[in-house]
Amino acid sequence: MDNLEILKKYAKTNHFGKFLGLKLEVVEPGEVNYFVEVSQNHLATYQSAHGGFLAGVFDQIVGTAALTKAMYDHKLVSTVEFKINYLKPAYLNDKLKGVGKVLHHGKRLYTVEGQIFNHKQELLAKGIATLNAYSYDKSDMKFL
Template sequence: MIDERVLTMYKASNKFGAFLEMELEVLEEGQAKYIIEIKEKHLATPIAAHGGVVAGLIDGTLGVAALTIAGKNNNVVSTVELQVNYLKPVKLGDVLTSVGKVISAGKRLLYVEAGVTNQDGVLVAKASGTFNAYPAEKAFKLIEK
């Protein structure tokens, strides 16, 4: 069962996701989805999104998928490694859907994969990441200080 307390703390503290205007949905334990509409603030050129926006979308998706598992033990996660393959350009007005799934979960390390599609179902990026699980109180003690 997903620990809603950890997810609630994550949602409340994730200022980056709010800045990018990403919409989160937890699909099930070990799976998460983020959706983002590419706006002018996301652009690197007059028509194309910055790769960092796509990487941020993916990192968030992978991380929340991992969090749905790590959170069961009152843990949060941090990115240890992120591999992104950009397959197609992302343009102004595109609506991207990133779906991440935990492939392997140990006590401390979780391996997660994701795909990103646009509104036409075209795969625009693939990614994988490794995440470190650690006690939630460590992350949220930093916020209190």
């Protein structure tokens, strides 16, 4: 299976990303951008986005950045852990850009940095994640 096919299958099965309203841009293997506008469904208060929404966006950012690198070895990835720092709130109608970049990877573990910016280029959240790479053949995606 080629890498483009893996990304297409991932996009087809990534219902959480669709639910959040995320749009993906692959910059290069190991680096991605995600774009999303904060809607009422993402709010915790009258105007501010829920931290869980931002954490979900962050997980998509780091996971997909790792996937775009791991797929060259016919592997998929899953999040082992991540740490996120919330620096500023995201507000209703903010247009967010998430940036993910693989910092290091071995045979099994990927270390990925993620950042979320608003449309004013203000850094809202930043974090780091560890992801586990596993064989595509051991996944449920091979049945699609």
